[in-house]
Amino acid sequence: MPKPVWKGNAVTSEKDEFYRDILEGMAIYTGSAFQRDVLAAISRHDEPGIGVALNKNQIASKMWLADALLAVVGPDPGRVLILGGWMGVLGAVLLHDPRFMIDQVVSIDIDPRCATIAEAMNATHVREGRFAARTADMLEMDYGGKPATASGTDTFDLVINTSCEHLVEFDRWWQRIPDGQLLVLQSNDYYAVAEHVNCVPNLDAFRSQAPMREVLFAGERKMRRYVRFMLIGRK
Ligand SMILES: C[S@@+](CC[C@H](N)C(=O)[O-])C[C@H]1O[C@@H](n2cnc3c(N)ncnc32)[C@H](O)[C@@H]1O
Numbered sequence: 448m449p450k451p452v453w454k455g456n457a458v459t460s461e462k463d464e465f466y467r468d469i470l471e472g473m474a475i476y477t478g479s480a481f482q483r484d485v486l487a488a489i490s491r492h493d494e495p496g497i498g499v500a501l502n503k504n505q506i507a508s509k510m511w512l513a514d515a516l517l518a519v520v521g522p523d524p525g526r527v528l529i530l531g532g533w534m535g536v537l538g539a540v541l542l543h544d545p546r547f548m549i550d551q552v553v554s555i556d557i558d559p560r561c562a563t564i565a566e567a568m569n570a571t572h573v574r575e576g577r578f579a580a581r582t583a584d585m586l587e588m589d590y591g592g593k594p595a596t597a598s599g600t601d602t603f604d605l606v607i608n609t610s611c612e613h614l615v616e617f618d619r620w621w622q623r624i625p626d627g628q629l630l631v632l633q634s635n636d637y638y639a640v641a642e643h644v645n646c647v648p649n650l651d652a653f654r655s656q657a658p659m660r661e662v663l664f665a666g667e668r669k670m671r672r673y674v675r676f677m678l679i680g681r682k
Contacts, residue, residue: 537609
């Protein structure tokens with residue numbers, strides 16, 4: 448049983464301290480702002496979801512997205528809206544990627560716990576005015592016109608939704624997206640997870656669910672327990 452230790456206002460275990468020391472050391476060695484932000488986020492927020500959002504499958508999926516986006520859209524996708532952005536890891540992966548010149552990322556999630564954690568995860572970019580997180584339901588947002596609109600005045604060149612498998616009313620969301628909108632979508636066939644209410648069995652089924660006028664990329668990636676699918680294109 449690990450011994451509890453007081454750290455600031457929180458009780459942590461010796462094991463927590465063990466891993467934190469290693470992460471701190473590695474952050475100093477690499478000089479990585481991303482690692483520094485992750486450390487600050489896990490120090491301030493005792494949220495197990497952070498560990499899931501940063502696991503190797505999640506990071507691999509985000510890096511796959513970044514590589515494909517760069518290949519088919521280029522280094523300057525403009526202003527980016529991420530739907531179901533969770534802990535803000537995708538925003539951090541894109542904004543820390545030196546291959547991109549992204550103006551700004553806004554990450555929205557229906558879960559009110561996510562916004563402060565996502566902003567801690569992106570503290571470097573919050574300070575620069577390049578990242579913001581909001582609590583909102585993507586099914587209720589107004590995307591009207593071209594490009595997408597998040598709040599009536601905000602416009603976005605690219606809308607990313609890597610949480611398609613979580614959307615019970617996917618068709619209702621899809622109908623809200625204006626024709627011509629540039630999109631990146633991910634889904635998967637991981638039916639075993641209770642929150643995955645909209646999995647697809649294969650890439651063709653995903654393409655039928657989200658029919659695009661112009662498909663720039665369609666691919667799949669085998670993970671250990673499931674297959675992840677990705678589409679990039681214009682609705
Ligand atoms: C587990 S996470 C992300 C999984 C995804 N594969 C990824 O890494 O991007 C799914 C997120 O979608 C959010 N979500 C589900 N329905 C939503 C909705 N209607 N509007 C906004 N966020 C939603 C959840 O709160 C959750 O944070």
